[in-house]
Amino acid sequence: MKVAILGAGAVGTSVAELAGEYGHTVTGLADSGSAAADADGIDVDAALASKAQEGVVGSADPSDVLDGEYDVLVEATPTTLGDAQPGFDHVRTALERDRHAVLANKGPVAERYGDLRDLEADSDGSVLFEATVGGAMPVLSTIDDFGPDHITAARGVLNGTANFILSRMGADGLGYEHVLAEAQDLGVAEADPTFDVDGTDAALKCVIVANVLAQGEREYSLDDAEVDGIVDVPGSAIDLAKEDGRTVRLIGEVAESGAVRVGPRLVPENAALAVSGTRNIVQLETEHAGRLNVSGRGAGGPETATAVLADVGRLPE
Amino acid sequence: MKVAILGAGAVGTSVAELAGEYGHTVTGLADSGSAAADADGIDVDAALASKAQEGVVGSADPSDVLDGEYDVLVEATPTTLGDAQPGFDHVRTALERDRHAVLANKGPVAERYGDLRDLEADSDGSVLFEATVGGAMPVLSTIDDFGPDHITAARGVLNGTANFILSRMGADGLGYEHVLAEAQDLGVAEADPTFDVDGTDAALKCVIVANVLAQGEREYSLDDAEVDGIVDVPGSAIDLAKEDGRTVRLIGEVAESGAVRVGPRLVPENAALAVSGTRNIVQLETEHAGRLNVSGRGAGGPETATAVLADVGRLPE
Numbered sequence: 001m002k003v004a005i006l007g008a009g010a011v012g013t014s015v016a017e018l019a020g021e022y023g024h025t026v027t028g029l030a031d032s033g034s035a036a037a038d039a040d041g042i043d044v045d046a047a048l049a050s051k052a053q054e055g056v057v058g059s060a061d062p063s064d065v066l067d068g069e070y071d072v073l074v075e076a077t078p079t080t081l082g083d084a085q086p087g088f089d090h091v092r093t094a095l096e097r098d099r100h101a102v103l104a105n106k107g108p109v110a111e112r113y114g115d116l117r118d119l120e121a122d123s124d125g126s127v128l129f130e131a132t133v134g135g136a137m138p139v140l141s142t143i144d145d146f147g148p149d150h151i152t153a154a155r156g157v158l159n160g161t162a163n164f165i166l167s168r169m170g171a172d173g174l175g176y177e178h179v180l181a182e183a184q185d186l187g188v189a190e191a192d193p194t195f196d197v198d199g200t201d202a203a204l205k206c207v208i209v210a211n212v213l214a215q216g217e218r219e220y221s222l223d224d225a226e227v228d229g230i231v232d233v234p235g236s237a238i239d240l241a242k243e244d245g246r247t248v249r250l251i252g253e254v255a256e257s258g259a260v261r262v263g264p265r266l267v268p269e270n271a272a273l274a275v276s277g278t279r280n281i282v283q284l285e286t287e288h289a290g291r292l293n294v295s296g297r298g299a300g301g302p303e304t305a306t307a308v309l310a311d312v313g314r315l316p317e
Numbered sequence: 318m319k320v321a322i323l324g325a326g327a328v329g330t331s332v333a334e335l336a337g338e339y340g341h342t343v344t345g346l347a348d349s350g351s352a353a354a355d356a357d358g359i360d361v362d363a364a365l366a367s368k369a370q371e372g373v374v375g376s377a378d379p380s381d382v383l384d385g386e387y388d389v390l391v392e393a394t395p396t397t398l399g400d401a402q403p404g405f406d407h408v409r410t411a412l413e414r415d416r417h418a419v420l421a422n423k424g425p426v427a428e429r430y431g432d433l434r435d436l437e438a439d440s441d442g443s444v445l446f447e448a449t450v451g452g453a454m455p456v457l458s459t460i461d462d463f464g465p466d467h468i469t470a471a472r473g474v475l476n477g478t479a480n481f482i483l484s485r486m487g488a489d490g491l492g493y494e495h496v497l498a499e500a501q502d503l504g505v506a507e508a509d510p511t512f513d514v515d516g517t518d519a520a521l522k523c524v525i526v527a528n529v530l531a532q533g534e535r536e537y538s539l540d541d542a543e544v545d546g547i548v549d550v551p552g553s554a555i556d557l558a559k560e561d562g563r564t565v566r567l568i569g570e571v572a573e574s575g576a577v578r579v580g581p582r583l584v585p586e587n588a589a590l591a592v593s594g595t596r597n598i599v600q601l602e603t604e605h606a607g608r609l610n611v612s613g614r615g616a617g618g619p620e621t622a623t624a625v626l627a628d629v630g631r632l633p634e
Contacts, residue, residue: 018605022464136606141462142455145627147339270587272612288335288619289453295589296609303606310462 001312004028004037004065006090007076008057010301011104011131015074015308016044022309028065032077035060039069066093072312076104079195079204081222084108091116095123102311104131104304110204113211114219126315131307133205134158135298139282140212141310142294146286148213153285155253158205160278160299161189161196162230162250166264167276170238170247176231188278198229199250199262206252206260213254220260228263241266247274256285318629321345321354321382323407324393325374327618328421328448332391332625333361339626345382349394352377356386383410389629393421396512396521398539401425408433412440419628421448421621427521430528431536443632448624450522451475454613456599457529458627463603465530470602472570475522477595477616478506478513479547479567483581484593487555487564493548505595515546516567516579523569523577530571537577545580558583564591573602 008031028037036047036058073094084107168179183189203225210220251265280298297303325348345354353364353375390411401424485496500506520542527537568582597615614620
């Protein structure tokens, strides 16, 4: 397949680096201000070296990528809320051109799910977005395999940064600010960790799962989620939980009622939900097959890129 | 789809009971000596009541099902080793008639993988077998999604009976014979638990995973596996492990070298591999996305039937 990639952050560059190994040709790669585009395939190594050394992906314009030749547009620009722009318009362009779109950007799927499905319905192209929920973990494909009809609820740990912070607070009795600073030093937390620690990132993932489970009968956006973050979780609460064999995790859930909630919850220390460090886990409650757990790396460039490329592999030629 | 089911044990009857809910029509159901068959759909409730009350599924012959009308043959007769008969010939008949075959029977996939793929290559029908590895857990579909090329190794707990026994021995300091008798009383262990406790069942699942990962470059059968069971694991060994924060689990693995091994292994008590009771877990080592864990119910009629029906849903109409 010919793959064009918008967004040259950790995910976009990893998709570009790995696409060849998966048998695809990268016909474009763009960051917000520069791009490399070639209908026969760009030189990915040269584009990444240029970005690292000169700060530009190449001499083309990002619009050359969006309007250029591809079978699949990979939308890996940063997630934005509300109108989910410019990601939404990128996907619109691809679908209106009857091309496929694969998203790593959560915005359009969480905030404008109905609009996205409407565009898809009018297009010969398809929309896939496994990478938006849980990085490398095959959450949406597992739901798809089981059939959303046969899954009654979902819950899990869906933000590695928040989980790293809570794990470290629990293991070493350290305070929030101390551990956050450490996480930033380690590159686990971003300079601005707001969306990770206030629950927004986990909530977006839950909203996406809720949209998939609802199959169009109801549409969710971030406004429908009840969200609490971990900023106000005191170390003393974690210490107290520990004495009782429990710990605190930021749990997101889509309840059987359809309610979407994210917040710090007490979980048994040895429970499957109490994953450590940056790991993520999703539990699916199934109608006939009990509880299914999927855990793995929920973020990271190559990890998320494998989910993007798995989606590309699912598309019809 | 029109679905015909061979085998009226826990899995076959659950497939028959759930097929309607998944939008399919059951055109035949057979045990080893009797059957119900109707090209327009059998009365599943009546067939199951007849089997329960009179010991026969219906007045038809099993061959009426195999030679009757269906899009998909579900092979859910008991697993046999070596030539994997009669399951193998059932699948052969379906494929030679250009019908699809979905297997819950491990024999043909573990013991005659090359023959099975050869039959499929000559047929318009496809062969799927998610249910043969880990019941409800989507192990093979996850491998398929990731691409077998990008998975370097697999390991896990793949037999719920053996895991129940080891869990109980560890938790309560009880001996093997005592716990086995209890497991039989609870219906967790069969009257003849040989294949579960000697490692054969777990080894068959590992052989199937090895065949899928090898993609035809090498063919595995049970003879290629190094297999130890749990019969000789003394309670004292588990007690000793516990003092060291570890426990014993029957671990099956497909190593990066391609070696297939099953045997009791020491694992940390709080490790993901140390699942409790009858739960199963599979860990996949991926090339670019670290380790992925999938856990869930590895056996049971409805659980395994959901995997069969997920396969049916994957088939082209």
